[in-house]
Amino acid sequence: MLFDSSTRSELARSFGVTLVVILTIMLTLTLIKTLGQAAGGNVAPQDVVLLMGYATIAHLATMLTLALFIAVVLTLGRLYRESEMTIWFASGIPLSRFVRPVLRMAWPVLLAIIVLELVVWPWGNRNSAELKERYQKRGDLSRVAPGQFQSSRDGSRVFFIERDGDDATVGRNVFILANQHERESVTTASRGRLLMEGGDRYLVLDHGQRNETQLRTGEKSLARFEQYQVLTDTQVLANASQLPPKATPTLELLHSPNPKHRGELAWRLGMILGGINMAFLGVGLAASNPRRANNWNLLFALLAFVVYFNLITVTVSWVGNGRASLSHALAGLHGGAFLLALAVIWLRDNGNRFCLRRRAKEAAA
Numbered sequence: 001m002l003f004d005s006s007t008r009s010e011l012a013r014s015f016g017v018t019l020v021v022i023l024t025i026m027l028t029l030t031l032i033k034t035l036g037q038a039a040g041g042n043v044a045p046q047d048v049v050l051l052m053g054y055a056t057i058a059h060l061a062t063m064l065t066l067a068l069f070i071a072v073v074l075t076l077g078r079l080y081r082e083s084e085m086t087i088w089f090a091s092g093i094p095l096s097r098f099v100r101p102v103l104r105m106a107w108p109v110l111l112a113i114i115v116l117e118l119v120v121w122p123w124g125n126r127n128s129a130e131l132k133e134r135y136q137k138r139g140d141l142s143r144v145a146p147g148q149f150q151s152s153r154d155g156s157r158v159f160f161i162e163r164d165g166d167d168a169t170v171g172r173n174v175f176i177l178a179n180q181h182e183r184e185s186v187t188t189a190s191r192g193r194l195l196m197e198g199g200d201r202y203l204v205l206d207h208g209q210r211n212e213t214q215l216r217t218g219e220k221s222l223a224r225f226e227q228y229q230v231l232t233d234t235q236v237l238a239n240a241s242q243l244p245p246k247a248t249p250t251l252e253l254l255h256s257p258n259p260k261h262r263g264e265l266a267w268r269l270g271m272i273l274g275g276i277n278m279a280f281l282g283v284g285l286a287a288s289n290p291r292r293a294n295n296w297n298l299l300f301a302l303l304a305f306v307v308y309f310n311l312i313t314v315t316v317s318w319v320g321n322g323r324a325s326l327s328h329a330l331a332g333l334h335g336g337a338f339l340l341a342l343a344v345i346w347l348r349d350n351g352n353r354f355c356l357r358r359r360a361k362e363a364a365a
Contacts, residue, residue: 004100004101004104007075007098007101007102007105008101008104008105010075010078011071011072011075011101011102011105011106012105014070014071014074014075015067015068015071015105015109018066018067018070018071018074019063019064019067022063022066022067023056023063026056026059026063027052027056030052030055030056031048031052033055034048034051034052034055035048037051042132043131043132044131047131050131051128051131051132054124054125054127054128054131055124055128057116057120057124058120058121058124058125058128060116060120061112061113061116061117061120061121061271061275062271062309064109064112064113064116064275065113065271065274065275065278066305068106068109068275068278068279068282069278069279069281069282069301069305070282070298070301070302071282072102072106072279072282072283072286073282073285073286073297073298073301074286074298075286076098076282076283076286076287077286077287077288077297077298080286080287080288080297081288094349095283095284095287095345095348095349096345096346096349098283099280099283099345102279102282102283103279106279109275110272110275110276110279113271113272113275114272117268117269117271117272118250118268118272119250121246121268122246122247122248122249122250125244125246125247126243126247128247129243129244129247156178156179156180157176157177157178157179158176158177158178159174159175159176160173160174160175160176161173161174161175161192170191170192170193170194171191171192171193172190172191172192173190174187174188174189174190174191174192174203174205174208175187175188176188176230182214182215182216183212183213183214183215184212184213184215185210185211185212185213186210186211186212187205187208187209187210187211187228187230188208188209189205189206189207189208189209189228190206190207190208191205191206191207192204192205192206193206195229202229202230203229203230204227204228204229204230205225205227205228205229205230206226206227207225207226208224208225208228209222209223209224209225210222210223210224210225210228245258245260245261245263245264246264246267248261248264250265250268253265253268259319259320259321259322260320262319262320262326263316263317263318263319263320263321264316264320265319265326266315266316266319266320266326266329266330267312267313267316269326269330270312270315270316270329270330270333270334271312273330273334273338274308274309274312274334274337276338277308277334277337277338277341278305278308280338280341280342280345281301281304281308281337281340281341281344282301283341283345284341284344284345284347284348285297285300285301285304285344286301287348308337311333312333315329315330315332315333
C-alpha cells in the first residue's frame with residue numbers, strides 16, 4: 001500500500017540521518033573523555049581507540065532509541081506542517097493507523113536494542129573494566145616512560161629511568177625518590193633490571209648509592225652498594241576483582257537475588273521497554289500546528305525523552321537500594337508510559353471530534 005511504503009521509507013531515511021548525527025556527537029564526547037582519562041594516567045594511551053569502541057557499542061542501544069524517537073517525531077511532524085496529515089485524516093486514516101508502519105520500520109531497531117542491552121552492554125563494560133584494571137595493576141617500572149619522572153601506583157615513590165636498548169626489563173641511570181614511614185630516601189644507580197620471585201616483582205640496582213633522611217629528627221645517612229633490590233609490585237599476577245553489576249552477564253543477573261544486580265536488570269529491561277514506548281510516544285507527540293513555522297513539538301518530545309530516561313535511572317536506583325521490587329518498577333514506569341502513549345494517540349484521533357460535538361451542542365442551545 002502506498003501509505004505504508006511511503007511512511008516507512010521516510011521514517012527509515014530520517015532514522016539513518018539522525019543516527020549518524022547522534023553517533024558523531026557520541027564519538028566526539030567519548031574521545032574527549034577517554035583522552036582525559038589517558039592524560040590523567042587512568043587508562044593506557046594505546047587503549048584509547050579500543051575503549052572508545054567499547055563505550056560506543058555499550059551505549060549504542062540508547063542512541064538507537066533516541067534516533068528512533070526523533071525520526072518518528074520529525075517524520076510525522078513534517079506531515080503535520082505540510083498539511084499532508086490533514087489529507088490522510090480526510091481520507092479516513094486516523095493517527096492510530098500510523099502505528100503499524102512505524103512498528104514495521106522499527107522492529108529491526110528494537111531487536112538490535114534487545115541484543116545490545118542483554119548481550120553487548122555487559123560484554124563491552126566487562127572488557128573496558130578489564131583494560132582499566134590491567135593498566136592500574138601494572139608494575140611500577142612499567143609505568144615509567146624513558147626520560148620522564150613518573151610516580152608509583154600508591155604515590156609513595158617517584159621513578160626516573162632510561163631504557164637500555166629494546167629490553168623492557170633492563171634500564172640505566174635509575175633514580176628513585178621514596179617517602180615511607182617518615183623517611184625520605186633518594187636511590188640512584190647506574191643500571192637496573194627486573195627480577196620476578198613468586199608473585200612479586202623486584203628492581204635490582206647495580207653500582208649506586210642511597211641517601212636516607214629521617215623527617216622527624218633530620219638525621220641523614222649515606223650508603224653505597226654494589227647490588228640493591230627494591231620491591232616494585234607485590235601482586236603482579238593478582239586475580240581480577242569481582243565484576244561490577246553492569247559487566248555481569250544477564251543470565252547471572254536473572255538468578256541473583258542481590259539488589260544491585262536487580263537494579264542493573266531493571267536498567268537493561270527498562271531500556272528495551274523504553275525503546276518500544278518511545279516509538280508509540282513519538283506518534284502521539286509529533287502533532288504540530290501547520291500555521292506555526294516552528295519545531296516546538298520536537299522540543300517537547302526531546303523533553304519527554306529526557307524525563308523518561310531520568311525516570312528509568314530513578315527506578316534503577318530504587319530497585320538497587322531495595323526500595324522497590326523489579327516487577328513493580330517495570331510495571332509502574334513502563335506500563336504507565338505505554339498507557340500514556342496510547343491515551344495521547346486516542347486523544348489525537350478523537351479530541352477534535354469531541355470538540356466539534358460540544359460546539360454543535362452549544363450552537364444548538
